[in-house]
Amino acid sequence: MPRRASPLGAYGERPEGPFGGLPVSEIAIAAGLVALVFGVIRHGGPALIGGLVLCLLGVTEVTAREHFSGYRSHTVLLAAIPAVAAEFVIVLTVGAPAIRVLLLVPVAAVFGASAWFLRRRFLVARQARIARPPRR
Numbered sequence: 001m002p003r004r005a006s007p008l009g010a011y012g013e014r015p016e017g018p019f020g021g022l023p024v025s026e027i028a029i030a031a032g033l034v035a036l037v038f039g040v041i042r043h044g045g046p047a048l049i050g051g052l053v054l055c056l057l058g059v060t061e062v063t064a065r066e067h068f069s070g071y072r073s074h075t076v077l078l079a080a081i082p083a084v085a086a087e088f089v090i091v092l093t094v095g096a097p098a099i100r101v102l103l104l105v106p107v108a109a110v111f112g113a114s115a116w117f118l119r120r121r122f123l124v125a126r127q128a129r130i131a132r133p134p135r136r
Contacts, residue, residue: 012129015069018061028058056081067118070125075118083111 017025032054039048060081063074087107097103 010066010072011126012071015065015071017065025058025061028054029062032056032058067122068125070122070127070129073119073122073126075115075122078118079111079115082114083107086110 017023032051034051035047035054036051039045039051042048060078063077066072067074067078084107087103090103090106
């Protein structure tokens with residue numbers, strides 16, 4: 001029996017990864033966690049940064065694939081990525097403001113715009129997923 005659409009949950013079958021049956025993203029997340037733990041034990045350094053980047057890439061791939069196929073919404077997580085990137089770029093180019101709350105204004109705008117776009121894109125993909133007959 002096919003699964004019914006729920007506003008917050010998953011619908012249908014999980015989308016297949018870009019590498020077929022090979023779980024590259026999951027392996028990247030696991031390797032990133034190992035590097036992250038190693039970096040924390042050694043108090044920073046390239047292992048910590050590499051672990052963070054590897055985990056971020058793996059998680060972003062899985063969540064984007066699920067989100068843009070209409071399987072499960074990851075709007076907040078995906079909207080946070082450009083918001084954090086905007087904060088990073090602002091601090092690198094302009095420097096940290098004396099009143100740090102002012103940094104929230106552009107970051108919140110980027111987050112809000114990204115969340116609005118991502119939510120609309122998910123609803124379109126979910127509708128297309130529901131309208132398609134299930135493969136057997």
